[in-house]
Amino acid sequence: MPQLTAVDLVNEIAKLPIKQTIDYASGLSQLQIISITKPEGPVRFVNIKSDGTLGRETNIPREQLAKMAFFCSARPNYPLHVDRIFSAGGNTRSALETLLAYTPHFFICYPKRVDIYTGEILQNLKHIMWCPEDSHPLGQWQEKVFDEIVTEGVDLGMEFGRITITEANLGDEFDSIEAKTTHTQMQIALLEIGKALEFQTWIAKNDRSIPVRNTTLGALEGVLQSLDDASILHKPQIKEKATFIDCIWFAEDASRIPSVIEIEHTTGITSGLTRMSKLKETLGDISPVFTIVAPDQLRNKAVSEANDKHFRALKARFMPYSAVRELYGLVQRYALTGKVDYRFVHAFMEEIVRD
Numbered sequence: 001m002p003q004l005t006a007v008d009l010v011n012e013i014a015k016l017p018i019k020q021t022i023d024y025a026s027g028l029s030q031l032q033i034i035s036i037t038k039p040e041g042p043v044r045f046v047n048i049k050s051d052g053t054l055g056r057e058t059n060i061p062r063e064q065l066a067k068m069a070f071f072c073s074a075r076p077n078y079p080l081h082v083d084r085i086f087s088a089g090g091n092t093r094s095a096l097e098t099l100l101a102y103t104p105h106f107f108i109c110y111p112k113r114v115d116i117y118t119g120e121i122l123q124n125l126k127h128i129m130w131c132p133e134d135s136h137p138l139g140q141w142q143e144k145v146f147d148e149i150v151t152e153g154v155d156l157g158m159e160f161g162r163i164t165i166t167e168a169n170l171g172d173e174f175d176s177i178e179a180k181t182t183h184t185q186m187q188i189a190l191l192e193i194g195k196a197l198e199f200q201t202w203i204a205k206n207d208r209s210i211p212v213r214n215t216t217l218g219a220l221e222g223v224l225q226s227l228d229d230a231s232i233l234h235k236p237q238i239k240e241k242a243t244f245i246d247c248i249w250f251a252e253d254a255s256r257i258p259s260v261i262e263i264e265h266t267t268g269i270t271s272g273l274t275r276m277s278k279l280k281e282t283l284g285d286i287s288p289v290f291t292i293v294a295p296d297q298l299r300n301k302a303v304s305e306a307n308d309k310h311f312r313a314l315k316a317r318f319m320p321y322s323a324v325r326e327l328y329g330l331v332q333r334y335a336l337t338g339k340v341d342y343r344f345v346h347a348f349m350e351e352i353v354r355d
Contacts, residue, residue: 002073002076002132003073004069004072004073004076004130004132005040005066005069005073006039006040006041006062006065006066006068006069007038007039007040008069009041009065009068009069009100010036010037010038010039010040010041010043010065011038011039012100012103012104012105013033013036013043013099013100013103014036014038015103015138016033016099016102016103016138016139017033017139018032018033018034018035018036019032019033019034020032020033021048022098022099022102023098024094024095024098025094025097025098025101025108025126025141026094026098026126029047029048029050030047030048031045031046031047031048031095031098032045032046032048032054033045033099034046034057040062040065040066041059041060041061041062041064041065042059042060042061042062042065043059043060043065043095043096043099044057044058044059044060045057045058045059045060045095045099046058047095058092058095059092060092060095060096060099061092064086064092064093064096065096067085067086068082068085068096068100071085072130076130076131076132077129077130077131077132077133078129078146078150079109079111079127079128079129079146079150080127080128080129080130081125081126081127082094082096082097082127082128097128098141100128101128101141102138102139102140102141103138104135104136104137104138105130105131105132105134105135106128106129106130106131106141107128107129107131107134107136107141107142107143107144108126108127108128108129108141108142108143108144109126109127109128109129109143109144109145109146110123110124110125110126110127110143111123111127111146111148111149111150112148112149112150112178113125113149113150114149114150114178114181114182114185120295121149121178121182127146127150129144129146131144148162149178149181149182159332160184160185160188160189160212161188161212161213162211162212162213163181163184163185163188163210163211163212164210164211164212165177165180165181165184165210169209169210171206173268173271174265179265182265182321183207183246183263183265184207184210184212184217186246186263186265186293186321186324187203187207187217187246187247187263188212188217188220189324189325189327189328190247190249190261190263190293190324191203191220191222191223191247192222192328192331192332193324193327193328193331193345194222194247194249195221195222195331195337196331196336196337196340197249197251197258197340197342197345198251198337199222199249199250199251199258200222200223200224200249200250200251200254201222201223201224201247201248201249201250202223202224202227202230202242202245202247202248202250203217203218203223203224203246203247204243204244204245204246204247205243205244206244207246208223224248224250224254227239227242227243229254230250230254230255231253231254231255232250232254232255232256232257232286235282237282238279238282238283241275241278241279241281241282242279244275245260245261245262245275245276245279246261246262246263246272246293247259247260247261247262247263248260248261248288249261249288251342257283257286257288258288258289258342259288259289259290259291259349260276260279260288260289260290260291261290261291261292261293261319262275262276262291262292262293263293263294264292264293264294264298264302265294265295269292269294269298269301269302269305269306270305272292273292273305273306273308273310273311273314273316276290276314276316277310277311277313277314280313280314289317289346289349290314290315290316290317291316291317291318291319291349292306292316292317292318292319293319293320293321293324294318294320294321295320295321296320296321296322299318299320299350299352302316302318302352303318303352306318306352306353307352307353307354312353314353315351315353316352316353317349317350317351317352318349318350318352319348319349319350323348323349324348326348327345327348
């Protein structure tokens with residue numbers, strides 16, 4: 001994998017003219033490079049005010065350059081949102097993004113992205129991308145198309161890997177590739193959370209062949225390969241009703257079911273509740289936590305339908321996308337496998353059925 005260092009960034013920025021006006025990538029203002037300290041920075045610059053006068057001189061610190069180089073090395077050819085890398089906006093961040101965009105191997109792009117709270121697909125936020133094998137002329141910036149969907153939280157510790165959804169594996173339940181991609185991301189997140197809890201996860205039969213990373217969703221580590229391996233599902237009718245549930249967590253060598261989870265990306269909360277209700281009818285004394293995972297803005301609909309007389313017995317909980325992503329980010333960032341108590345996860349599942 002190609003590596004990028006702060007020294008590399010400083011050397012590239014040093015090829016740009018000193019004390020000449022440079023337009024910000026946003027097109028809203030201008031700056032000038034005042035001086036560059038080699039080998040690792042800082043880069044000193046000044047903003048140009050709307051009346052043409054110079055503002056206060058500011059440094060892009062070496063720590064910022066080093067952090068940017070680290071993220072680029074970790075994710076070449078992938079859109080990075082500079083404000084998220086540095087946890088906020090700011091003058092030096094915008095200047096760094098602009099100066100890099102004018103060097104040959106950095107491109108501006110506006111990828112499709114999944115909003116971390118709503119699951120909505122947006123394409124209105126500027127990212128920067130380091131492409132070591134591609135280039136444009138020095139002193140110009142170019143926009144590059146990125147065809148995949150990114151997740152807003154990827155720079156904060158959430159990584160789903162490459163997911164390949166096509167018309168062929170879209171299925172009848174989804175009306176767009178974007179919707180199916182988000183659904184698959186949620187299954188991956190729940191699988192990884194399950195691994196942190198030392199659970200095995202059943203993935204719905206119709207989703208197991210989706211290409212994920214360098215394999216398929218059903219072949220990922222932690223996926224229960226057959227419901228025949230779940231000793232608690234002792235009746236054929238239970239296995240039949242469980243087959244197409246989006247996610248089921250199994251504990252203690254698949255002898256216990258902590259949670260049954262349905263993911264509803266659109267407004268069809270009813271379909272997930274119906275599948276879980278039919279499964280509950282076959283479970284007898286087995287009492288898992290039934291959970292609806294859906295975009296944050298569907299909470300009211302989930303509350304309304306979960307309290308319907310046909311579904312009240314489920315005592316379903318609601319886990320918004322934002323909670324799934326937050327928990328998944330914690331699991332990834334802090335390597336929590338084997339260190340998480342299931343009661344902690346319950347805090348992310350809201351009880352929505354009224355007594």
